[in-house]
Amino acid sequence: VTLEEIQDQWDLIVVGGGITGAGVFREAVRSGLKVLLLESGDFSRGTSSRSAKLVHGGLRYLKEGRIWLTRESVRARQRLLMEAPGLVEPLEFLMPVYEGHGPGRWALEAGLSVYDLMALKRQHTYYSAEEFSQLVPSIRTERLSGGFSFLDAQVDDSRLVLRLIYEAVDAGAVALNYTSVRHIVRNDRGDVVGVVAEDSETHEAREFSARAVVNATGAWAERLHPSPEPRRHLRPLRGSHLVFPLSVLPVHRAVSFMHPTDKRPIYATPWEGAVIFGTTDVDHKEDLDKEPAITDEEVSYLMESLRFFFPRLDISLSDCLSTFSGIRPVLSEGKLSPSEESREHVVWVDKGLITVTGGKLTTFRKLAWDTLDAVRPCMAGMQLKGKDDPAFAPGPETPPPATDLASDYRRRLQGRYGNHATEIVEGTEAALLDPIPGTHTLWAELPFAAAREHVRHLSDLLLRRVRIGLLTPDGGAGHLSRIQEICQDVLPWDEVRWQEEKRMYVETWTRAYSVPLPERQSVE
Numbered sequence: 422v423t424l425e426e427i428q429d430q431w432d433l434i435v436v437g438g439g440i441t442g443a444g445v446f447r448e449a450v451r452s453g454l455k456v457l458l459l460e461s462g463d464f465s466r467g468t469s470s471r472s473a474k475l476v477h478g479g480l481r482y483l484k485e486g487r488i489w490l491t492r493e494s495v496r497a498r499q500r501l502l503m504e505a506p507g508l509v510e511p512l513e514f515l516m517p518v519y520e521g522h523g524p525g526r527w528a529l530e531a532g533l534s535v536y537d538l539m540a541l542k543r544q545h546t547y548y549s550a551e552e553f554s555q556l557v558p559s560i561r562t563e564r565l566s567g568g569f570s571f572l573d574a575q576v577d578d579s580r581l582v583l584r585l586i587y588e589a590v591d592a593g594a595v596a597l598n599y600t601s602v603r604h605i606v607r608n609d610r611g612d613v614v615g616v617v618a619e620d621s622e623t624h625e626a627r628e629f630s631a632r633a634v635v636n637a638t639g640a641w642a643e644r645l646h647p648s649p650e651p652r653r654h655l656r657p658l659r660g661s662h663l664v665f666p667l668s669v670l671p672v673h674r675a676v677s678f679m680h681p682t683d684k685r686p687i688y689a690t691p692w693e694g695a696v697i698f699g700t701t702d703v704d705h706k707e708d709l710d711k712e713p714a715i716t717d718e719e720v721s722y723l724m725e726s727l728r729f730f731f732p733r734l735d736i737s738l739s740d741c742l743s744t745f746s747g748i749r750p751v752l753s754e755g756k757l758s759p760s761e762e763s764r765e766h767v768v769w770v771d772k773g774l775i776t777v778t779g780g781k782l783t784t785f786r787k788l789a790w791d792t793l794d795a796v797r798p799c800m801a802g803m804q805l806k807g808k809d810d811p812a813f814a815p816g817p818e819t820p821p822p823a824t825d826l827a828s829d830y831r832r833r834l835q836g837r838y839g840n841h842a843t844e845i846v847e848g849t850e851a852a853l854l855d856p857i858p859g860t861h862t863l864w865a866e867l868p869f870a871a872a873r874e875h876v877r878h879l880s881d882l883l884l885r886r887v888r889i890g891l892l893t894p895d896g897g898a899g900h901l902s903r904i905q906e907i908c909q910d911v912l913p914w915d916e917v918r919w920q921e922e923k924r925m926y927v928e929t930w931t932r933a934y935s936v937p938l939p940e941r942q943s944v945e
């Protein structure tokens with residue numbers, strides 16, 4: 422559907438297609454509302470494709486004494502592990518303990534015991550220094566006194582957003598990407614009655630009416646609704662990651678440690694056949710309309726900790742596959758350092774405009790229900806339904822047709838594409854059921870996503886529908902001819918457009934997802 426094809430009147434319009442908007446969209450449809458979701462760029466193009474990809478309780482919150490927030494997150498994690506296998510998967514963490522650096526054994530033992538208590542399972546173990554250095558053979562051993570293992574979980578953040586959006590669409594809702602809300606429309610009494618939206622590229626505009634509007638625009642939220650708290654405003658904080666091949670940084674479980682200079686937590690996390698290393702936490706002063714990118718200072722900060730904790734690996738920046746940066750929408754009085762700021766979400770209600778920002782991936786469902794509680798007074802007769810239903814539609818009643826595809830891949834497809842997983846494998850030629858080298862992504866996912874998942878530009882396909890832009894050398898530049906070959910029948914692009922899309926993709930990747938050039942040159 423296009424902007425001009427869809428109907429005028431909606432119960433609820435959700436603005437923003439990140440995890441917060443997608444969660445509200447999915448749950449609102451479950452409650453029987455007629456819902457429209459509008460996203461100004463591509464679905465998940467904001468922070469929700471640029472996170473650390475953890476579904477976690479947040480040991481950090483526990484350290485800060487935020488017991489309820491941790492408990493909520495641990496419960497959400499446990500549910501997602503049960504309800505989204507293949508998308509949300511358990512992840513073992515290893516945390517070294519060093520004499521005189523970071524919290525000691527007994528402080529961590531206490532924290533991890535509370536963490537386990539919340540999950541109602543004992544999931545942590547202490548290892549001696551010798552045992553621990555066998556688990557992570559390349560780790561720094563100087564002053565290592567031992568270490569812990571514990572369990573959390575990880576996710577493909579973009580695919581989580583997309584699964585929620587497409588399940589809502591399958592249930593009858595409408596979602597448009599590249600459609601920006603210009604402003605909120607109110608009547609004489611100031612009550613919200615709709616929005617004016619426009620195609621972000623052609624600028625063709627339309628008005629839609631709605632009984633309520635949810636502003637789920639993350640770091641951009643104050644553009645549609647200024648903070649009602651005069652002293653607290655959104656403070657955009659950037660967090661950046663480096664991505665390395667597993668062969669260069671061989672960690673088969675996540676490793677978490679404190680940065681040698683400022684003692685902030687840093688993670689090396691195996692993900693989709695590569696390793697994500699981060700993150701930073703700095704004020705983002707750049708224009709929010711430009712894609713965020715890692716800076717030289719952040720690269721140096723991360724490389725310092727990598728070299729400190731993995732001294733024998735001799736890793737250089739030229740080994741880095743890609744980088745990515747996301748913006749935390751944090752509500753702040755501007756007095757604290759970035760890492761001290763609270764990460765709790767806020768819900769502001771203003772005559773039918775419900776603004777919700779600051780949520781984590783992990784707790785998206787709780788946030789969606791808090792938002793719908795605030796929407797309810799605008800919807801006479803609305804009943805909130807399905808709070809205890811599984812977050813996602815159950816898998817197909819009959820298993821996907823027998824193929825030679827290994828069960829891990831089938832589970833992965835089911836988790837990412839839900840009931841559409843079968844369409845990816847059914848009748849597909851064997852060569853497309855191979856993984857793209859260095860990743861767990863099958864070639865067959867590309868034509869499926871290109872045909873079915875609102876792909877307007879090549880970057881939508883390679884950075885968010887699948888993640889090969891992050892996971893393969895040069896953003897997958899070496900695969901572009903094959904990608905054109907297998908997707909050209911399902912995308913309405915002629916040769917000129919294909920060449921233009923490839924040029925724009927390489928340009929975007931180089932600007933926002935590669936290692937910054939001066940750093941690269943200085944190590945080469």
Ligand SMILES: Cc1cc2nc3c(=O)[nH]c(=O)nc-3n(C[C@H](O)[C@H](O)[C@H](O)COP(=O)(O)OP(=O)(O)OC[C@H]3O[C@@H](n4cnc5c(N)ncnc54)[C@H](O)[C@@H]3O)c2cc1C
Nearest residue numbers: 437439440441461467468469473475602639660781782783
């Ligand atoms: C570095 C980093 C690591 C993180 N790691 C984790 C983690 O491991 N686990 C976890 O649970 N959380 C994590 N988080 C937090 C989590 O990723 C974010 O809080 C969450 O993704 C925010 O989602 P959102 O939907 O509110 O915002 P976004 O994902 O930014 O979505 C907002 C959307 O609104 C759209 N938009 C803006 N203006 C308009 C408009 N006028 N009209 C239409 N659309 C508009 C934008 O294009 C954007 O797509 C991390 C955050 C950062 C920065």
